[in-house]
Each structure stands twice: as structure tokens, then as C-alpha cells.
Amino acid sequence: MTPREEPAVRAEGIRHAWEEGRSALRDVDLVVRRGEVLGVMGPNGSGKSTLLRVLAGALEPDGGRVERFGGGAGGALRRTATVLDRSPFADSLPGRENVTRLLELRGVPGPEARDRAETWLGRFGLADRSGDPVATYSRGMRRKTDLALAFAAAGDLLLLDEPLDALDAAARSTLAGSLRERARAGGATVVTGHGAAFMEDVCDRVAFLRAGELAALGSPEELIGAVEGSATIEVELVGPAEDGVAEGREWPEGVRLAARDGGRLRFSARDGGASLPDLSARLLEAGAEIAGVRVRSPDLDDAFLALAGEPLRRESP
Amino acid sequence: MTGGVWRLEWRIVLSRPGRLAWSVSVPVLLLVPVALSGAADAHRATVYALFVVFFGLFGAAAPVIRDAERGWVERVLLTGCGVRRWLVERTAAHSLQDLLQLAPALAAVIWIEGGARVALPAASVTAGALLALVAANLVGTLVAAAVRSLAEGALVCAGAGLVALHLAGAFRPPSPGSWQETAAAVSPFRPALSSFRNLAGATDLWGSAASVAGWGSAGLWTGPAAATLLLIACAWIGGPWVGRRLTGTDNHF
Structure with missing residues (x-):
């Protein structure tokens, strides 16, 4: 060498x-x-x-x-x-x-x-x-x-x-x-x-x-490339997410709840933003008040979550 | 680059003229009243020696502790300059700086104590103070490496200074033939103490001003000078330990 x-x-x-x-x-x-x-x-x-x-x-x-x-x-x-x-x-x-x-x-x-x-x-x-x-x-x-x-x-x-x-x-x-x-x-x-x-x-x-x-x-x-979905959907709820809103729910096909941090839910979606209307509807049905939604391509933050099993940053609730 | 730490330390001290003026003024303000006080000769001499030793000890330990806490020591050592070189060049620079800062106060004390008749004691006071300051700076840096806070450093420096002066015979003349007499004979703080005693007119173990400062006194200075060199050697050997202590756990420079 x-x-x-x-x-x-x-x-x-x-x-x-x-x-x-x-x-x-x-x-x-x-x-x-x-x-x-x-x-x-x-x-x-x-x-x-x-x-x-x-x-x-x-x-x-x-x-x-x-x-x-x-x-x-x-x-x-x-x-x-x-x-x-x-x-x-x-x-x-x-x-x-x-x-x-x-x-x-x-x-x-x-x-x-x-x-x-x-x-x-x-x-x-x-x-x-x-x-x-x-x-x-x-x-x-x-x-x-x-x-x-x-x-x-x-x-x-x-x-x-x-x-x-x-x-x-x-x-x-x-x-x-x-x-x-x-x-x-x-x-x-x-x-x-x-x-x-x-x-x-x-x-x-x-x-x-x-x-x-x-x-x-x-x-x-x-x-x-190790992140499952082709998009990450971040949903900001008004106030912290109640267990009933996020846990044990059935999400649209190809959508997975990747992380939850206070009132912020992070989903990975296989089909990009197409599942967003369905996802929003299910959250509203569960009684959630949505403050904002963001659809973006997966980045190293998402890759860390997928590969290390925990979020890169813990944000204050 | 050899001398880099030395130059850096001088630039830092010269870039703070306000602090430098304060460091020059405080010894004058504290020592002149002692010289004018009419206290017993031996007591005045002890106070002068105590002040010089504490000036060196605290003046070394406090900045090193502060610089270590804020990461400056690690910054300097990460340049790869070497902890031993840092230790030696820093001690040399600070000892000389301390002497220059003390110079107006010492000059005032010499003038008040003896007027123009004290050329010989004045020379030995200067040389003795420098030797004491080198030793005190080394001990102060080692104390800084050993302790975990500024308060602890101040406490240990105070204790170490008093013990060192006691071993030099400042508070009680050692019995002839005892180990204390040997300790006093080789103490790096002894020349300063004896010089101040001669200056103040107190009797001293080493005799008169002429015997302390004159050409025939080389033997009297050999022990303290050798002890100071031994201290430098100890600091050199213990350099890596000092580096580890001053830069957090386990660092090896």
C-alpha cells in the first residue's frame, strides 16, 4: 500500500x-x-x-x-x-x-x-x-x-x-x-x-x-436508501398526541408511524405524498387537531431512525 | 517552534496593560506599609518572603486552573508543542513576569529598609526572589494539575506556601544538626528569606549580607539551586501526568 x-x-x-x-x-x-x-x-x-x-x-x-x-x-x-x-x-x-x-x-x-x-x-x-x-x-x-x-x-x-x-x-x-x-x-x-x-x-x-x-x-x-418509504410525512398536532390518536391505529396501506415526539408524528410513506389525504382523514377521525403537515424526501435523519432505531434528535414536546 | 509558548505568554501578559498595572500596584500597596510599619525586623522579612512565595504560587495555579477549565491548555497542547515544553517555557515566562511585576515593590522595600547602603542585599533579594518564584511557579502548576477547583487550588497553595516557608526556617530557626536545618539549607525559598532578613537587619542562619550575596557565598546557593533543578526535573518527568490532569481524563500529550 x-x-x-x-x-x-x-x-x-x-x-x-x-x-x-x-x-x-x-x-x-x-x-x-x-x-x-x-x-x-x-x-x-x-x-x-x-x-x-x-x-x-x-x-x-x-x-x-x-x-x-x-x-x-x-x-x-x-x-x-x-x-x-x-x-x-x-x-x-x-x-x-x-x-x-x-x-x-x-x-x-x-x-x-x-x-x-x-x-x-x-x-x-x-x-x-x-x-x-x-x-x-x-x-x-x-x-x-x-x-x-x-x-x-x-x-x-x-x-x-x-x-x-x-x-x-x-x-x-x-x-x-x-x-x-x-x-x-x-x-x-x-x-x-x-x-x-x-x-x-x-x-x-x-x-x-x-x-x-x-x-x-x-x-x-x-x-x-435503507429507509422504507419514498417520502416522509411529518404531521404537527395541536398539543401533545394522545395515545388514542397515534397508537394502535390502522394507517393507510404503505404508511408506517416511524416516530412520535410530543405532538409531532413522523410517518414513512411508500407511495410518496399520495397517501396524505387518507392519512389526514384518519387522524381527524381519531380526534386529532392538525396544525401542519410536511411531505419531504427521506434524509439522513430518517435513515438514522430506520437504521439505529431511535431519532437523531429529541425535540422538546 | 522552540520559544513559541514563551512568546505567547509574554504577548498575553503585555496585551492586558490594565491587569499588568494592577499586578504591579498591589504588591507596592501591600509591601510598602509593611516596610514603614516598624514591626520587628524578622517579622517584616518573613512577610516579604511570604508575599513573594504566595505571589508565585497563586499567580501560577489560578490562571492554569482557569485555562484548563476553559479548554485553553488543551488547545495549546493539541498543537503538538509538547506538555514538557509548555511546562518549562510557561514557568520561565511567568517567573520572570512575576519578578518584573514585583520589581517596583521590591525596589521600594529596599529603599525604605536601607536607602543607598544596600547594594549587596538588593542583589541577593533579586536573585533570591527569582529562585523562589521559579520554584513557586512550578509548585503552583503542579498544584493546579492536582486539584479540581480554584477554591481547592487556593487552599492547597496557601498550605503548601506556609509549609515551604516553615521548612526554609521562616517561623522557627532549625536546631543545629537537625534534618530541618538540612531542609532549610536546600530550600529554594531560603535565599529569598535570608536576603530579606539581611535587608531588614534581622539575624539570619546564613550570616550577614556579605556572606549571603558575596562571591564567597556560592556554597550557600548551591543547595537551593540544586533543589530548584530537581523540581524542574520532577515537573519534566511528571509532564504527561500534568497534561492528563489539565486536559480532562486520560489525555496523553
């Missing part, structure tokens, strides 16, 4: 438990290839951030083996850029200087570090504010600075934990474009999150993590 063909990271049988004994990861096998964007999706507490730390080389798992860049952990930190859930900086220093100094710690010479900092802060829309102390930044601006630092580091492996958090639409678009650009250049990226549309857009493969276990892994198309 040539160095180019070697995976960036190969993780085998990764197990980890926190001090209180709670399992964070259970026998996770994962390969991150060069030139790919791998998405990791799962509900809160499913082990996404823990997995990212293990892949970064910042967390020694209790069991299993991680091979980075065809070798051990030596030098792995320098070749890996990581954006974790927090965005801490030296708040009294400007964003530009934070990025420059942290790049210097990675061994990037000063002038080049300054150039890279200017370039990437500009791409994420911070050119005008890069000279201001980070203390004056909003949460979104801190996140953008963090992403600028990660891309400027130009590591062989980029690990992003919930990167969409607090980002505006323009920055999301820059992030998506930059990830595709990186992949074309052969960089490996792992990105965690809940944004189904974003993941579908930028990821070559997606891993579903449920309670620390790998529930499914495949391209977005493969995963979505």
Missing part, C-alpha cells in the same frame, strides 16, 4: 468508559481515508466527541488500537487539526494573533503563519475584525476563528466537532466549500453533527453512532 493509499486513521475495536463507568465507545471500528469527508452522526451523548478525541490522539482509549498515518501516535498531533466543542482563545489578543501564534506552536514559520491566518480569517468573513481582541467576538465569530485556525493548520487530518454550531449561512457555505476543496487535495476530514442536509451535502460517507456503538456506515445515498 503506498502512503497515498494508506488510510489517514484506522481505528479497531475502540472501547472507552468514563471514570464513573459509563461506556462512551463500544468496539468501534472505523477507517478514515485520505481525500474523504467522513461524517459522524448520533444523538447527544452517543460518543461522537469522545471518538473524535480518540482519533485526534488526545485521548487514550481503554481498549482497541488506533493507527494514524500508517504509524503510531508520534507526531500525530502536529498533523491533525482539531476543532472541539469549545472555542477557547487568548481573549486579550486579536483573532489574527491567536491564529498566528497557535500556528507557530505547530511549527509554521512566523511570516507564513501570518499569511495563512489572514487568508483563512478572511475566507470565514472575519477580515474586518481579525485585529480586534477575541474578547469582543460573538460565539459565532469565535467558532469561525476556530475553523480558520483548523484550516490554516493544513493538517493531514481535520477533526471538526459540531462545526455548524453558531455559524451563519455564509460561514456554513464557506465551510462546505472548504471541506470539498480539502478532500480534492487529499486531506482527510471527520466531522460530527446533527445537520442532515449539511452532512448529506459534504460527506462521502457517514457513520451512525448510537450509545457508543457504530450502528451503520455508508455513503449518504446508501444510508438513505
Whole structure:
């Protein structure tokens, strides 16, 4: 296998438990290839951030083996850029200087570090504010600075934990474009999150993590293909759904109640939206008051539900 | 890049002029009244030494605990700079910063205590304070790694500072030939204490200002300097543990 063909990271049988004994990861096998964007999706507490730390080389798992860049952990930190859930900086220093100094710690010479900092802060829309102390930044601006630092580091492996958090639409678009650009250049990226549309857009493969276990892994198309119906019908009821409305009902042929979350019912429908009138009629018969209906194609959210057996996000009732 | 942590720490401290001015003013405001108080010579000297040691201990532990809690330490270590390098460069930068922040207060104390006649004790006060600050910064960082909160850190630093000064002979002269005398002879805080005693005109185990600061005193400084190097070596060996503690469970940098 040539160095180019070697995976960036190969993780085998990764197990980890926190001090209180709670399992964070259970026998996770994962390969991150060069030139790919791998998405990791799962509900809160499913082990996404823990997995990212293990892949970064910042967390020694209790069991299993991680091979980075065809070798051990030596030098792995320098070749890996990581954006974790927090965005801490030296708040009294400007964003530009934070990025420059942290790049210097990675061994990037000063002038080049300054150039890279200017370039990437500009791409994420911070050119005008890069000279201001980070203390004056909003949460979104801190996140953008963090992403600028990660891309400027130009590591062989980029690990992003919930990167969409607090980002505006323009920055999301820059992030998506930059990830595709990186992949074309052969960089490996792992990105965690809940944004189904974003993941579908930028990821070559997606891993579903449920309670620390790998529930499914495949391209977005493969995963979505596992959803039974050709459409997802979401029905919003006025108030929480009574058991009598949702449970034990006979639904139109080809329609299945996939999930129920408070007053929101999610159906998978084999024949698309054609069964909607019949479905609405049966709900009204059952005494439900319908506040809204949405018919859409299945996405990674639906695929997670189908393959992992639980919703990706639990919404408040 | 070697020196990267050192430069970063200096840039951070210089980017906060208000806080820097406060850090310079507080020692002046606290130590000048002591120098003018007319308290017993030995007591004034002990207060000076206590202040320097606490300044280094708290000044190291509190920011490290805060930086660890907000993820900054992990951010720096994830650059791959190495926890040992971080520890050494940070300690060096902060020890020197502490000395510079204390300089106006020490200058005022030296002037009040002895006017222009104290060139020799002044030199030994400066050198002794630097040695004490290096040791205190190292201990403070280790305390930060060991504790789980700022309050716990403050408590442990206070206890550690008092014990360290007691072992240096600050509160009771050690009996001749006892292990306490040996401990005092090698304590990194001893040179500062002896220098302050000479400055304040108190009698000291090591003798006069000339014997503490003069060229013939090399033997008196060897033990404390060796003990400080030993502390640095311990921190170097324990670096990975410090990294794990400051970045959450199990991290290995």
C-alpha cells in the first residue's frame, strides 16, 4: 500500500468508559481515508466527541488500537487539526494573533503563519475584525476563528466537532466549500453533527453512532436508501398526541408511524405524498387537531431512525 | 517552534496593560506599609518572603486552573508543542513576569529598609526572589494539575506556601544538626528569606549580607539551586501526568 493509499486513521475495536463507568465507545471500528469527508452522526451523548478525541490522539482509549498515518501516535498531533466543542482563545489578543501564534506552536514559520491566518480569517468573513481582541467576538465569530485556525493548520487530518454550531449561512457555505476543496487535495476530514442536509451535502460517507456503538456506515445515498418509504410525512398536532390518536391505529396501506415526539408524528410513506389525504382523514377521525403537515424526501435523519432505531434528535414536546 | 509558548505568554501578559498595572500596584500597596510599619525586623522579612512565595504560587495555579477549565491548555497542547515544553517555557515566562511585576515593590522595600547602603542585599533579594518564584511557579502548576477547583487550588497553595516557608526556617530557626536545618539549607525559598532578613537587619542562619550575596557565598546557593533543578526535573518527568490532569481524563500529550 503506498502512503497515498494508506488510510489517514484506522481505528479497531475502540472501547472507552468514563471514570464513573459509563461506556462512551463500544468496539468501534472505523477507517478514515485520505481525500474523504467522513461524517459522524448520533444523538447527544452517543460518543461522537469522545471518538473524535480518540482519533485526534488526545485521548487514550481503554481498549482497541488506533493507527494514524500508517504509524503510531508520534507526531500525530502536529498533523491533525482539531476543532472541539469549545472555542477557547487568548481573549486579550486579536483573532489574527491567536491564529498566528497557535500556528507557530505547530511549527509554521512566523511570516507564513501570518499569511495563512489572514487568508483563512478572511475566507470565514472575519477580515474586518481579525485585529480586534477575541474578547469582543460573538460565539459565532469565535467558532469561525476556530475553523480558520483548523484550516490554516493544513493538517493531514481535520477533526471538526459540531462545526455548524453558531455559524451563519455564509460561514456554513464557506465551510462546505472548504471541506470539498480539502478532500480534492487529499486531506482527510471527520466531522460530527446533527445537520442532515449539511452532512448529506459534504460527506462521502457517514457513520451512525448510537450509545457508543457504530450502528451503520455508508455513503449518504446508501444510508438513505435503507429507509422504507419514498417520502416522509411529518404531521404537527395541536398539543401533545394522545395515545388514542397515534397508537394502535390502522394507517393507510404503505404508511408506517416511524416516530412520535410530543405532538409531532413522523410517518414513512411508500407511495410518496399520495397517501396524505387518507392519512389526514384518519387522524381527524381519531380526534386529532392538525396544525401542519410536511411531505419531504427521506434524509439522513430518517435513515438514522430506520437504521439505529431511535431519532437523531429529541425535540422538546 | 522552540520559544513559541514563551512568546505567547509574554504577548498575553503585555496585551492586558490594565491587569499588568494592577499586578504591579498591589504588591507596592501591600509591601510598602509593611516596610514603614516598624514591626520587628524578622517579622517584616518573613512577610516579604511570604508575599513573594504566595505571589508565585497563586499567580501560577489560578490562571492554569482557569485555562484548563476553559479548554485553553488543551488547545495549546493539541498543537503538538509538547506538555514538557509548555511546562518549562510557561514557568520561565511567568517567573520572570512575576519578578518584573514585583520589581517596583521590591525596589521600594529596599529603599525604605536601607536607602543607598544596600547594594549587596538588593542583589541577593533579586536573585533570591527569582529562585523562589521559579520554584513557586512550578509548585503552583503542579498544584493546579492536582486539584479540581480554584477554591481547592487556593487552599492547597496557601498550605503548601506556609509549609515551604516553615521548612526554609521562616517561623522557627532549625536546631543545629537537625534534618530541618538540612531542609532549610536546600530550600529554594531560603535565599529569598535570608536576603530579606539581611535587608531588614534581622539575624539570619546564613550570616550577614556579605556572606549571603558575596562571591564567597556560592556554597550557600548551591543547595537551593540544586533543589530548584530537581523540581524542574520532577515537573519534566511528571509532564504527561500534568497534561492528563489539565486536559480532562486520560489525555496523553
